[in-house]
Structures are given as structure tokens and as C-alpha cells.
Amino acid sequence: MIRTPLRPLARILDARAQGMNPKGIERENLRLRREQARDAGRRRAEWRLLLLAALFFAGYAVIGARMGMLAATPVVESEPYAGEGISGERADVLDRNGRILATNLVTHSLYAEMRYMQDGRRAAHELARIFPDLDEEALARRLTDPDRRFYWIRSRVSPEQAQAAHDIGEPGLWLGPREMRLYPNGTLAAHVLGGTAYGQQGVTAAEIQGVAGLEYTADDRLSDPDLADVPLSLSLDLGVQSIVEEVLGSGIQMLHARAGSAIIMDAQTGEVVALASAPTFDPNDRPAPPTEGDPADSPLFNRAVQGLYELGSVMKAFAVAQALDLGLVTPQTMVNTRGPLRIGRFEINDFHDYGAQLSVEDVFVHSSNIGTAHLAQMIGPERQRDFLRQFGFLEALPIELPEARRALPQYPDRWTEVSAMTISYGHGLAVTPMHLAAAYAALVNGGTMVQPTLLRRPDTTPGPRVISPETSRIMRSLFRQVVTRGTASLGEVAGYGVGGKTGTADKPNPQGGYYDDRVVATFAGAFPMNDPRYVIIVTMDEPQETVGGVERRTAGWTVVPVAAEMVRRIAPVMGMRPQDPAVIDAELRLR
Amino acid sequence: MRALFYVLSAFAVMGLAIWAYGQNQKTQVALRDVRGLRAEIRSLHEALGVQRAEWAYLNRPQRLRALAEMNFGRLGLLPLEGSQFGQIDEIPYPLMTQNAPLGAVSEGSP
Numbered sequence: 001m002i003r004t005p006l007r008p009l010a011r012i013l014d015a016r017a018q019g020m021n022p023k024g025i026e027r028e029n030l031r032l033r034r035e036q037a038r039d040a041g042r043r044r045a046e047w048r049l050l051l052l053a054a055l056f057f058a059g060y061a062v063i064g065a066r067m068g069m070l071a072a073t074p075v076v077e078s079e080p081y082a083g084e085g086i087s088g089e090r091a092d093v094l095d096r097n098g099r100i101l102a103t104n105l106v107t108h109s110l111y112a113e114m115r116y117m118q119d120g121r122r123a124a125h126e127l128a129r130i131f132p133d134l135d136e137e138a139l140a141r142r143l144t145d146p147d148r149r150f151y152w153i154r155s156r157v158s159p160e161q162a163q164a165a166h167d168i169g170e171p172g173l174w175l176g177p178r179e180m181r182l183y184p185n186g187t188l189a190a191h192v193l194g195g196t197a198y199g200q201q202g203v204t205a206a207e208i209q210g211v212a213g214l215e216y217t218a219d220d221r222l223s224d225p226d227l228a229d230v231p232l233s234l235s236l237d238l239g240v241q242s243i244v245e246e247v248l249g250s251g252i253q254m255l256h257a258r259a260g261s262a263i264i265m266d267a268q269t270g271e272v273v274a275l276a277s278a279p280t281f282d283p284n285d286r287p288a289p290p291t292e293g294d295p296a297d298s299p300l301f302n303r304a305v306q307g308l309y310e311l312g313s314v315m316k317a318f319a320v321a322q323a324l325d326l327g328l329v330t331p332q333t334m335v336n337t338r339g340p341l342r343i344g345r346f347e348i349n350d351f352h353d354y355g356a357q358l359s360v361e362d363v364f365v366h367s368s369n370i371g372t373a374h375l376a377q378m379i380g381p382e383r384q385r386d387f388l389r390q391f392g393f394l395e396a397l398p399i400e401l402p403e404a405r406r407a408l409p410q411y412p413d414r415w416t417e418v419s420a421m422t423i424s425y426g427h428g429l430a431v432t433p434m435h436l437a438a439a440y441a442a443l444v445n446g447g448t449m450v451q452p453t454l455l456r457r458p459d460t461t462p463g464p465r466v467i468s469p470e471t472s473r474i475m476r477s478l479f480r481q482v483v484t485r486g487t488a489s490l491g492e493v494a495g496y497g498v499g500g501k502t503g504t505a506d507k508p509n510p511q512g513g514y515y516d517d518r519v520v521a522t523f524a525g526a527f528p529m530n531d532p533r534y535v536i537i538v539t540m541d542e543p544q545e546t547v548g549g550v551e552r553r554t555a556g557w558t559v560v561p562v563a564a565e566m567v568r569r570i571a572p573v574m575g576m577r578p579q580d581p582a583v584i585d586a587e588l589r590l591r
Numbered sequence: 592m593r594a595l596f597y598v599l600s601a602f603a604v605m606g607l608a609i610w611a612y613g614q615n616q617k618t619q620v621a622l623r624d625v626r627g628l629r630a631e632i633r634s635l636h637e638a639l640g641v642q643r644a645e646w647a648y649l650n651r652p653q654r655l656r657a658l659a660e661m662n663f664g665r666l667g668l669l670p671l672e673g674s675q676f677g678q679i680d681e682i683p684y685p686l687m688t689q690n691a692p693l694g695a696v697s698e699g700s701p
Binding site for chain 1: 672
């Protein structure tokens with residue numbers, strides 16, 4: 001800093017020259033100097049004050065903020081441990097009318113925490129009294145084991161058992177909440193629902209995992225916590241399903257069949273309204289999968305979507321439909337039915353002798369193998385294979401059941417003329433009843449393919465066209481004639497215009513060839529035939545009808561009455577009013 | 592004047608602080624209530640689930656069928672049949688006369 005002199009010589013000389021007192025200059029400069037010093041002092045003091053104020057402010061701000069934070073923080077109470085991120089939540093499954101098919105229920109699990117255990121031997125003794133199947137000795141050994149910290153006693157106990165376990169008064173026994181999957185209708189729709197099992201288990205929750213059926217397919221959707229409150233709606237109708245299962249069950253009993261299945265499907269949308277497979281099981285207590293024997297004998301086996309059968313004459317509908325659709329024949333064209341038909345060393349026979357020739361209409365109505373084989377010859381193997389592929393017969397079904405995706409249809413690698421002829425009347429191609437249901441829906445609904453589904457699907461966009469509407473109309477008339485004057489005459493239900501086709505196929509013998517006395521009988525049809533709303537498929541394994549001392553195995557005597565009884569019972573429940581038979585037949589007249 | 596302003600501001604700050612504290616406490620009470628209500632909703636949900644499951648269990652078709660059979664003598668319930676559908680013109684519409692007692696109308700109808 002340059003210090004300015006108090007008496008600058010130049011200014012004093014100037015002042016003297018002008019006759020002024022130079023002391024004034026000195027005073028003035030002195031004053032300025034003092035003012036400078038005072039300003040500097042004030043600035044310093046001000047700065048200190050500011051610093052002090054800032055310090056105080058910061059201090060108070062910290063105290064204030066801390067108080068605010070304390071006041072704003074909610075009191076965290078020591079809540080019980082909230083689980084290991086395992087969620088037992090699972091959405092409900094409803095039928096199409098909102099009735100519960102599967103829901104969740106809170107129950108308890110029972111476990112032991114050894115650090116609180118007072119008297120393990122007594123606890124084991126008391127527990128064995130509550131759960132008679134517990135081994136008291138083994139349990140006592142575990143509960144008194146000093147190396148053990150934790151032991152699961154039961155993953156699911158009933159409220160009564162929980163209370164009884166609580167009443168033992170042993171502080172080492174703990175009850176944890178546990179979600180449980182409940183199927184309130186018991187065995188109803190068991191094969192559709194499948195079942196669940198516990199996945200990861202924690203003390204406060206356990207993961208419920210679908211192991212089969214829809215519970216498996218829709219596992220991600222059902223266990224999504226965001227959608228836990230949104231139930232999954234199925235296409236099944238609980239009432240219809242119950243009737244179908246009841247009728248199928250009593251039919252199987254009366255006909256001494258080994259097993260059976262039934263499908264009711266909406267012919268326009270492909271929604272499955274009922275799906276039954278007998279024998280069945282209780283999904284609440286799902287049996288373990290069989291480890292030996294034929295898995296197809298297990299009640300877990302879903303015959304409707306898993307069972308591959310050579311379905312016999314019901315397949316004739318496709319040969320006839322294709323021949324009609326290609327314009328090769330009309331319903332009145334005469335076809336040679338003289339038997340036996342020999343191709344190489346292979347021989348095709350008919351159940352009855354139908355004479356030299358029959359019209360296509362009668363070949364179908366009376367179910368002539370020879371006539372159908374001749375139609376297949378006219379069509380040729382390649383066109384037949386492509387036609388059946390369009391109906392989905394050569395692939396696994398895209399329905400929402402894990403079992404169905406593994407059921408690959410069986411057909412010959414080399415699709416020769418002989419295989420084309422046998423396949424035309426239902427031998428050589430093994431498919432599931434559900435394949436048949438979807439294909440029949442396409443045959444009768446005007447000729448567009450449907451995709452079978454178990455989920456509610458209100459939109460009815462028609463699938464790809466497989467046959468012309470006119471062919472579909474002729475097929476409906478033919479199906480109806482099978483009931484009015486053909487092999488399914490016991491299938492008539494007054495006012496509901498049932499139509500369809502029967503099939504009685506000899507069962508293949510695992511040792512080769514076919515059994516003489518074991519058949520798979522099938523009825524595939526739809527109702528009402530003048531405007532088909534539902535497709536019905538009923539299949540029975542080894543049925544036998546012995547009324548009147550005569551053994552009969554053909555589908556017309558076994559599954560057809562069962563199917564008719566189903567239609568009689570379910571059609572009114574589905575709100576279908578019987579129609580005037582004259583109207584139905586007038587609408588289906590061909591000529 | 593300035594002193595008065597300072598005093599007033601100080602009081603205003605104190606007042607606001609008291610108000611804010613009160614609001615804070617109220618909020619916490621409300622939050623506690625919400626937590627309580629949530630717990631109640633959860634337990635009611637659970638109870639509702641149990642009731643719904645029980646309703647479905649008691650109304651399972653198998654049981655209803657057995658009950659209908661057991662009480663056939665009293666109720667005479669039979670499966671629904673197609674012949675039970677009626678036409679709207681099959682329903683008798685009695686002519687309503689003014690001030691006619693209800694019994695008189697139903698007696699007069701076929």
C-alpha cells in the first residue's frame with residue numbers, strides 16, 4: 001500500500017503560491033487517513049459479525065433440521081419380520097359366470113424353534129397325539145437334538161390342529177401364517193385346474209407353484225402380485241362341467257368302461273365350456289405321479305388332451321368333407337362299396353355288407369369303410385395330409401394345458417395310399433379328443449378353424465377358412481342324418497337337433513396288431529345342427545353294453561346314449577330353448 | 592415501527608411453528624389410522640376370502656345334488672328340461688280392474 005504523505009510538497013507549494021494556509025492540507029489528509037482506518041476497522045467488524053451470524057444460523061439450522069426430521073420420521077415399531085420376499089399370494093380362478101374354481105385360504109404352518117424349546121420330549125408326545133401319523137420317537141429325537149436350530153413339523157395345519165398345538169403350551173412350537181390353495185369343488189374340473197405345490201418355504205409365507213394344468217400354464221399370471229386381486233376367468237361353466245362329469249361318470253359305471261372323456265366346446269369361438277376326464281382326482285390332495293405302470297392309467301392323465309387315440313369312423317367326416325370341398329363328389333354320387341377291398345396284402349372290410357354301391361350321403365350315414373377308402377383314393381395321400389394339417393391334426397394342440405403340448409399326434413412317416421385309405425376311416429392317425437373337437441367345430445361352424453382355449457375369450461374373429469360354407473352346410477345335414485337314420489339313432493334329443501358321427505376303433509395291442517374285444521368308442525357331434533352352438537365329444541375306453549344278454553361295444557350303443565343324456569341335461573342349463581323338429585329338418589334339407 | 596415489525600414477525604414465526612407441529616402430529620395420527628385401517632382391510636379381505644371359499648364349498652354342485660336328492664320328498668327338485676321353456680303368451684295376464692283386491696284377480700285368472 002502506498003502511503004500518501006501528509007504534506008505533499010507540490011500541493012503545499014501551490015497553496016503557498018495562492019496564499020492559502022498549507023496546514024489545511026495537512027489536516028485534510030490526516031482526516032482522510034483516519035477515515036480510511038475507520039472504514040477498514042468497520043469492515044473487519046462487520047465481517048466478523050456476519051461470520052458469527054452465519055455460524056449461529058448454521059447451528060440453529062442443524063438443530064432445527066434435526067428436530068424437523070425427528071418430528072417427521074414415523075415411529076418405526078419393531079414389527080415382526082416381514083418374510084424373505086416370498087409371496088404366497090395367488091389370484092383366484094373363476095368359471096365363466098364368476099363362480100370360484102380355485103381360491104386362496106390362510107391357514108397355519110407348524111414349526112419348532114429350538115432356542116425356545118423347553119421340553120422337546122413332551123412336545124413330541126403331545127404332537128403325536130394331535131397328528132396320529134407322526135412318528136413320536138423320530139420327532140422326539142429331532143426336537144431334543146442340540147445341533148438343530150429349526151425344524152418344520154407341518155407345512156399346513158387346520159385351525160383345530162393349530163389351536164391344539166398352541167394349547168400344548170410349549171414355547172418352542174411356532175405357528176406361521178400360510179396361504180393354501182383351495183379347490184372348493186373338489187374333483188370338479190380337476191384336469192383343467194391341475195394343482196399346486198409349495199415352492200420356497202419361509203416362516204411367514206410359502207410360495208405356491210402350479211404343478212399341472214392351468215395352474216402351471218398361467219403360473220406367472222396367477223402369482224403376479226400386481227394382478228393378485230384380479231381373478232382369472234376361464235371359459236368353463238361350472239354347472240355344465242358338473243353335469244358332464246356326472247353323466248360321464250355314471251355312463252362309465254354302467255358300461256364298465258376303463259375310462260372316458262368328454263368335451264363341450266363353443267363351435268364359434270373355440271372356448272371349452274366343459275372338459276372332463278375320468279377317472280379323476282382331487283386337486284386339493286393331488287396324488288403323486290405314478291412311477292411304474294402305464295402313465296395313461298393314472299387318474300392324473302388327462303384323456304381329453306393327453307390321450308392319443310385312433311378314433312375310428314369319426315374321422316370319415318374329413319374324407320367326405322374334403323371330397324365334397326374339392327368338388328370330386330356330391331352327396332348323391334354313387335361310390336363302390338363292394339367288399340372286401342384289397343390293396344396289396346391289405347384288406348378293408350365293412351361292419352355290414354352294403355352291397356355294390358352307396359351314395360356318398362349313405363356311405364357317411366351308414367359308415368362304410370370301403371366307401372370312405374374309395375373317397376380317400378380319389379383325394380390322394382398328399383392332398384389328404386395337407387387337409388388334415390389345416391385342421392391341426394398333425395401338431396400338438398395350442399391349448400393352455402402343459403399336458404396337451406406334449407401330446408404329439410402319431411401318424412405314418414410315409415403317407416402312402418394305403419395309409420391314406422386307413423386314415424380316412426380313422427386308423428393310422430392317433431390324435432386327442434380335443435383335436436377332434438376343434439376340427440369338428442370347424443366342420444360345422446361354416447368352415448373356419450377355431451383355436452381351442454380354456455380362457456374366456458369374448459371376441460369371435462373367425463380363424464382361417466378350411467372348407468367352404470356350402471360344404472359345411474352339407475356336412476351339418478349329413479351329421480344330422482347319422483342321428484335321424486344312421487348309427488347314432490340313440491342320440492336324438494327332442495328339439496335340440498343333435499348331429500354327429502360315431503366311431504368304434506379297435507384298440508392297438510402293445511404286442512402288435514389290434515385287440516378283437518377292446519375298443520375306443522367315440523361320439524363327435526354338435527347341437528343344434530341347423531345353427532351349431534356347441535360341439536360335443538364323448539370318448540370311452542373299452543365300454544361294453546350288456547343289456548338283454550347281448551354284448552355290444554359299438555359307439556352307437558355305448559357313448560351315443562351318454563352323449564344324448566349330456567345334451568338333454570346341459571342344453572336347458574345353457575339357456576337353449578328346444579326348437580320345432582320340423583324347422584330343424586327343413587333348414588338341413590339337402591335337396 | 593421497526594421494533595414492532597420484528598416483534599410481530601417473531602410471534603408469527605412462533606405461531607407458524609406451533610401450527611406446523613400440530614399439523615405434523617395430526618398427520619402422524621392420520622397415518623397411524625391408515626395403517627390400522629389397512630390392517631383391518633387386510634384381515635377383512637382374508638375373512639371375505641374365507642367366506643367366499645366357504646360359500647363356494649357349500650354350493651359345490653356335488654353337495655347341492657346330494658341335498659336335492661335327500662330332500663326330494665319335500666322339494667321335488669328335478670333336473671332342468673327343455674320342455675320347461677315356455678312362450679311369453681302362455682303366461683296369463685289377468686285384466687286389472689280398478690280397486691280390485693289382489694285375491695280377486697288371481698282367482699279370476701285360469
